[in-house]
Amino acid sequence: MDPIRNPFAPGAGTPPPELAGRDALREALRISLERTRLGRPAKSAMLVGLRGAGKTVLLDRIRQDAEASGIHTLRVEAPEGRSLPAILAPQLRQALLRLSTLAAAKDYAVRGLRALAGFAGKLKATYQDIEVGFDFEAEPGLADNGDLEHDLQALFEQVGLAAKAARTAVALFVDELQYVEESQLAALITAMHRTEQRQLPVILIGAGLPQLRGQLGNAKSYAERLFDFPDIGALPEAAARQAIALPIASEGAAIEPAAVDRILQLTHGYAYFLQEWGSHTWLAAAASPITLQDVERASLQAVAAMDESFFRVRFDRCTPKEKRYLRAMAELGPGPHRSGDIAACFGTRVSSLAPTRSALIRKGMIWSPNHGDTAFTVPMFDAFMQRIMPGEDWRE
Incomplete structure (x- = not known):
């Protein structure tokens, strides 16, 4: 098959050729965005799911939908080691500058x-990574108390008032929210709560790993009433089939049903894995229709590619003790696993492994579906750990 015509797109947040199985959620969020624009009650949303489920792709597609309808959007990622004020301030400046070009909203924008100047200037002492240009002098007493929770509320109110005057909405799209510290999450939740109370057209669409729901609840007890939490998991079977078959058909080729069955079995229906297997299967096939034998040949390359990129980049962030903890989990299977069972693999107490477990949760490697349970945040990571740390040496 012509590699130039390969329709699949494995990558970090790379849009797939067919965004299958997400139409209902896209429509639900479109309704929320439009209700926000009209000043009607609408919940913000947090897309939660494992790595490789397609959260980032979906977040970006919803943002594109919003932009196409005339809603002003901000898009940020919350990496480890950066503060929330630092990643929000430049994007809020851009949104306010855009709104300031509209006559009806100019004064509010x-x-x-001015609120942003006070906000960044006062909080710079606390969050040294804030870097944002100042277009106007700060207004004394406006978002300049130096308290993030109070000042972010005041800043969001001004953004909401400008959007309301322009008869539009401002939608914040924030990826990897699980890396935001609890106190900063609390400030974000409070600011969104305030805009909702004032019926201002500001909405937040976030995305993160499964632990995000618990983190938000810990930050503010009312978070679960403020947000919807759609679970972004593996695609349903019919949608997963479409994600493989339709891109191939769009190139004038075909794939045998047995070949599709095998790809679904190997990938468990996760969006990123479907793209990886689809791409390698296309390259392995000599001609159309693509066969089961083509999938089997491609699987060796697909696994090797994922080991060197998708899996390895996460493995390399871990300390030797953290790697042993993950290997012990893999010894028990896909999971979730009880903390006591993991400790038994080491022949030690649960309490002695608690710091390691906590560090892995902070790094986004594992999460706790229930009290005392531990699970991987990356599908199929157990098999990778057994490949990269084979045998019994890891126990020593």
């Missing part, structure tokens, strides 16, 4: 820019 300018006041928002």
Whole structure:
């Protein structure tokens, strides 16, 4: 098959050729965004799911939908080691500058820019990584108390007032929210709660690993009433079949049903894995229709490619003790696993492994579906750990 015509797109957040199985959620969020624009009650949303489920792709597609309808959007990622004020401030400045070009919203937007100057100037002492241009002098007493929770509320209010005057909405799209510290999450939740109370057209669409729901609840007890939490998991069977078959058909080729069955079995229906297997299967096939034998040949390359990129980049972030903990989990299977069973693999007490477990949760490698349970945040990571740390030496 012509590699130039390969329709699949494995990558970090790379849009797939066929975004299958997400139409209902896209429509639900479109309704929320439009209700926000009209000043009607609408819940913000947090997309939660494992790595490789397609959260980032979906977040970006929903943002594109919003932009196409005339809603102003901000898009940020919350990496480890960066503060929430630092990643939000430049994007809020851009949104306010755009709104300031509209006559109806100009005065409100300018006041928002003054609020941003006070916000960033005062909080710079606490969050040294804030870097944002100032277009206007700060207004004394506006978002400049130096308290993040109070000042972010005041800043979001000004953004909401400008959007309301422009008869539009501002939608914040924030990826990897699980890396935001609890106190900063609390400030974000409080700011969104305030805009909702004032019926201002500001909405938040976030995405993160499964532990995000618990983190938000810990930050503010009312978070679960403020947000919806759609679970972004493996695609349903019919949608997973479409994700493989339709891109191939769009190139004038075909794939045998048995070949599709095998890809679904190997990938468990996760969006990123479907793209990886689809791409390698296309390259392994000599001609159309693509066969089961083509899938089997491609699987060796697909696994090797994922080991060197998708899996390895996460493995390399871990300390030797953390790697042993993950290997012990893999010894028990896909999971979830009880903390006591993991400790038994080491021949030690649960309490002695608690710091390691906590560090892995902070790094986004594992999460706790229930009290005392531990699970991988990356599908099929157990098999990778057994490949990269074979035998019994890891126990020593």
